[in-house]
Amino acid sequence: MNGTNDQRETERSRRSRKLMEEGRRLYLDDLAKQLDRLGELLKEEGDEEAPAEIYRTLHTMKGSAPIFGFRQAGKVAEEWLPLWEWAAPDPDDPLPPDKPQERSLPFLERLGLELAYHRQQLELGRLETSSPHPAPPSQGRLLVVDDDPFLRSYLARRLRLSGYEVDEAANVETATRLLRERAYDLITLDLIMEPQSGYELFHYLKADPTLKWIPLIVLSGRGELGDKVRCFELGADDYITKPFQFEEMAARLSRLLARTKSFEHLAFRDPLTGVYNRRYFESRLHQELRRLESEPGPLSLAFLDLDRFKSINDTYGHSIGDLILQGMAYLLQQNGGPGDLVARFGGEEFVVLFPGLGRKEAHERIEAVRRRVHGQPVYRDKEGRSHSVTFSAGIAEWKPGMGGDRLVRLADEAMYRAKETGRDRIIEAGDAENVTEAAAEAVRRRKRILIADDDELLRSIIRSELEELGADLIEARDGEEAFALLRDESPDLCILDGLMPRLDGFGLLARLKAELPVQAERTRILMLTGRSHEKDRAGGLRLGIHDYMTKPFSLVELEMRVKRLLQLEEGPLSICP
Structure with missing residues (x-):
């Protein structure tokens, strides 16, 4: 038993290290964009919205940079932040200091030097492991x-x-x-x-x-x-x-x-996504089944459906929905083997045919895609907003005497069972037949956690840390989206950033208490913020916050507090400074 636990901890540590390494690279790319934007904002003296955006950017940087190991960058942001405290949503002193733009330039230069240094270090790491003669890209x-x-x-x-x-x-x-x-x-x-x-x-x-x-x-x-x-x-x-x-x-x-x-x-191609269309898929499936008559072997099929896709279209419009479908098709192709066939079956449904693979191997391929959509957005729009999705999938394996229609129907039924038992999961046709109603009801009672933070990378890190709790995880990028999910999804816990665009955390709590008092009583709130003012904590407690953590924070401590809030383990709660 101890050996199994040790292996689990070793694998978890490996995943954490890998995720952190990827996060560091992504964060540096994001930091470069933030510095460019800060440089533009410092020149826009007549823009009334610029100070608030500068404050939000520095506030986020102060809390996020140390989590990814860039402590000095976080320190520079922390030293810079007092120049723009007057632009905070609820400032102690609403009057700006003398020449804040001009006094900000040295801080911007210091962050630029930090960015250049860390990029150089990462590039040296790439050169040590990269191939000196990469193969040319395949043309067919x-x-x-x-x-x-x-x-x-x-x-x-x-x-x-x-x-x-x-x-x-x-x-x-x-x-x-x-x-x-x-x-x-x-x-x-x-x-x-x-x-x-x-x-x-x-x-x-x-x-x-x-x-x-x-x-x-x-x-x-x-x-x-x-x-x-x-x-x-x-x-x-x-x-x-x-x-x-x-x-x-x-x-x-x-x-x-x-x-x-x-x-x-x-x-033969779907005009929107570029993958094969249903007509070609059915023809190819017929061909594979005919081949198996003379050369018996494994053949599996995955049937995928994007979760809550209608709400994406309703919220962001069909143009964003189309781009998300394109991104999903790209991920399926990138993670496939040379003989796999990806096709759009219709709407937000995709099928993947796996000649030569049994259902367990097919499951592993689709699980790799599921992990990728958890770790990165499927699409990022021109405003910089990232759009992530999850999907449910069913896997079926061909058996002698089985026709193509039967194979598709088995995979489709397994996919619907994945939908019914909580979404964002993969079920094999054989397993779907053994899922009892009691088990389905247990899944329906799973805890739901809403992660509301405008920092995409931090959301990804938190999600990875909490995945093993067995809860359903949903995300919001701003306060308005978080309020809508609190209203529609009724989560058990909300991990809430105090400072977000469109509607900050404190404003969201006030609106929740006024408009949805029953939900306000039901959902526990864990507030994450870079501000450590005593009045913030007191105000948050009045609005119904159950716990409070200041950025940067320990991910292990975060997991412990989430477990206690969800009553997954015993222990008293205390407000974390």
Whole structure:
């Protein structure tokens, strides 16, 4: 038992270190944007909103920078902040000091030096582990079919140097096997081969509705008109007579790929997300099931649906919803294997086909995507607001005798069970059948925690720290969004930043108490703030705050206090200074 606990703690420590390293890099990128913005604001003396934004930025920086290990940057922000305290929502002295813009410039310069230093350190770390000769980005996967080993090898090497992924086949039998196993963007084919001629491959491609669209270039030593005509009638897209100049062949190949991709997007791709459409998915699924008749093996399917997508459209508009769908499609493609097929099934639903994988391996692939959407926003708009989502997914594995409709239905039913039992989870079809109503009701009683803070990176760190509590975690980026979630989602606990745009934490609590008194009584409030004024604590307690922590704070201490507030462990509460 102790060994298991030690392993769990070791894995947790590893995840924490990895998350912190990623967070540090992201924070430096964000810090650079903040410094640019501060520089602009200091020049806008006539802008009435600028002082308040400067104060909020410095306030956030003071609390967040030390959490990510940039203590000196947090200290500079803390030293700079008194120049702009007069612009706080409830200042002790509302009169500005003399020349605050001019006196701010040395602080801005010091933070710029801190940023440059830490970037240099991170860059040195990258250089130590980076490859000196990165591979060129792939321009597509090609299949070179030719029984001449020297020419085949030469073409493959030259095409790889041009950035293509290339597989080789010395005969039609090998070519048909590779075409069943992998997806190709183009085929080059020699006509005269042993034991079967290249014409046999034409017939194989023409008989399959998903393969007949792959562009094909014939490379042949025969220049007779009859061969050319016959090849074009069978579906060849180009015919090049040997010997040929590689540069000419490469130019034709590149042009053909570009034209085909344009056609492919019209015929087989979803126009919004760029992944395959439902029509192509169903055709490819039919092809895979037919392959399994002669070559039995594993095949799995994942059915995904974005959680609460309607509220995203209602809150931000369909244009933002469309961009989120595009971001989700991109993440699914980036985390897939070379043989996986991602398609948009309709609306906010996606399917992923996993040839050669059982349901456990498919589950791991989709779980990797789920972790990524937790760790980064799917889309960031022009105003700098980040938009994050979660999804529910069902996994089903093909069994002998099972048709395509049955496989899709099993994955779809498992996905709906994931929705019913709390969302933001993955359920396998076999597991879904064993989930009892009692278990479903237990999940429905799970605690819900709202993390309301305009600092995206800090939200991500807090979320990672609290994930193992088994609670449902939801996030808000400003006070107005937090109020809406308190009203609609009725969370058990709200971790609330005291200073946020649109509506600060104290204003939110006052509005909650006035407009939603029942919810104000139900939801426990843990306030996070960079201000340590005694009157803030006293005012917060009057508004119903149950606990109070000052930034920067210990994540371990935060987790302990969350557990006590949710009554997950015993222990008295005290207001943390």
